[in-house]
Amino acid sequence: MKFLHIADLHIGKCLNQKSLLEDQKIILDQIVKYMEDYNVEVLMLAGDIYDKQIPSKEAVNLFNDFLCDLILKHHYKVYIISGNHDSVERLNFASSILKNEGLYIETYANVPISKYEFYDEYGKVNLYMLPYSSPLYTRVKFDSTCNNYSEMIKYYVENSNIDFSKRNILLTHHTFLHDNMASFSDSEVRFNIGGTEGIDAAYFKDFDYVALGHLHNPQYVNRPHIRYSGSILKYSESEVNIKKVALMVELKEKGNIEITELPLIPLHDLKKIKGTIDELLVNPDVLDEDYVYVTLTNDTIIPYAMKRIRLKYPNALSLTYERLSKQLIDKTIDTTDFKEKSIKDQFNEFYKFINNKELSDNQISILDKILEKVEEE
Template sequence: MKLLHIADLHIGKRVNKFNMIDDQKYILEQILRITDEGKPDGVLIAGDVYDKSQPSAEAVELLDEFLTKLTAFGQPVFMISGNHDSPERLGFGSRIMQKNGLHIAGVFDGVLQKVSLEDEHGIVNIYLLPFLKPAMVKPYFEQLMESYDEAVRAVISATEINAQERNILLAHQFVISGTQQPERSESESLSVGGLDNVDVSAFESFDYVALGHLHRPQRIGRDTVRYAGSPLKYSFSEVRHQKSVTFVELGVKGELLIHQLPLISLHDLREIKGPIAGLLRIGREEPDSAEDYLHATLTDEEEIYDAIGQLRQVYRNLMVLNFENSRTRQAVSAQIAVSGDIAEKSPMDLFAAFYQMQNNNELTPEQVQVMERIFEQAGGAGV
């Protein structure tokens, strides 16, 4: 049996105020082509289907189009809610949709939902665990639970799992392996005190765990517990990611192969750096790559008039612009120096440091005298 594992579509997402809907349409069409060619026996969508709990109309329309085409191939589709989704909205009409092969676990109702498939090697059980918080689980269990790990373990322990059959879990949690943590990106929320961690040992009953939540494709703890990653780069911390879809091939119990197929985006998300003249020349010589979403860092020492306007004449999808030169380096050094002992600095010292940061020059003796008089008149100690 062959399963396709994807996650973190974040339909409707904006990156640095840029609407990504056209890029998402493009990458979802690519996933449909891969599905048509690869002929999986099932598709696993591991949460964060939408980017917001109240998705826009265009996001809802795009998901509807994608799922309609996906289910038309004839294989069952399994989808769970993530922390970005509204469980109720995502699960609306789920019982009706099951008739067309779309199985959705939006709201957790106290039971780990199971769907069974069968091939020449026997039964494959697919369990659907939507994103869980302890508060979502407490109404169904008597024991006290404060952490996400306790909540997930309680749900799994209450489920009868046949160890002789092949068992797949679809989940959306932050999974660690002891002290080992997976790689996360800037667009993912940070753990608070480790309470949202779930240790990989909680999933020992499953032959494969299809995870969503983190944007880089990666294993955690063992090869058979994997994040599919997002299909697009959604922050500049992801510039070195290779986005992909994950295929899982199940043989007899204990035999499992995993391989990834790369995804090619409509526009890449990249970082460029250098003097403005060089960057403009490269952009004009390579117009196709100039359409990418960019974070540009200018290294020119001299002031540049309307730098962002000049760059956007060539790079129309420029998202972020900053500068790196001797002035910015000195400003950072000055900020560190000031912040280190700010309580011990006089107003005059603080103003002098600020002036140095802004002008890359020290105050002249005459300027110092003027500022000292101003501080005295204002009733503050200048020195």
């Protein structure tokens, strides 16, 4: 059997207040196109469908259109689990009814794990769907004494009577690590502080394929068939150099699996650019509509810098000054006896701290005038 594995759609996500809905639509269209082109009739979504527990109406509409295209137009089957960003109750809406239409949604972790079956020329394939769950939920809901995510996953798998002589797929949304390592990005939300969310991926080596969601960088952990497809778009500055993919997986007879990375091409790329304002504004008429994080290397603050940058880069997301941010990290102002200092001296010190030079005579006379006026009032 053949299926497409994607995850971490985060529909409705904004980057620095910029809505990515149009970008997300382009990617979802590409996914439908890949399914058509490669004759894939099953799509698996490994959680974080929406970016928020209460998604905007635009986000819900976009996902609805995507599902209608897949199911009503193409008659594909779609399997969805919830991730840590999704609302368990809301995503579960009408799921029992939708099963009749080829849309399988699981948002509550079950014991045994919810299972669906496929048949192909090599026999039966079991799909186990384990949505994002927490040790607390598992302890309260079931007869489990699990104290952390590793024990929790063990509990679900060991109580599901899985026949590993058959072909088995697991669809889940958690943090799986290999030797305590994985490639994280800044757009994932950690489940808890202290790092006990990590689960040893080796535990899943007996599954024929593990379709993972949560980590936004595409990667495999421990074995090539225990795999994160990654998010469908770059969702943070830490991902500018990461290529996003959908994974096409073909399960043949037991032990024979083929995984193909299909590139997802964004409408706008996400990148970092750096230079003086003049360097960045060379060829001002040639627009660059990618999403850019701008770092200026100028020594002084440039008036209306963002306004000027946006003439060439209309989708600029942020602007920082390299020297300023470096300085602020490298040193701090000595504030021990600041109360004894005059406002003028304090201002002078602050100016020197930011600009690495003293106020000029002209600036001092302007400052004197301002201070005089402030005192009068």
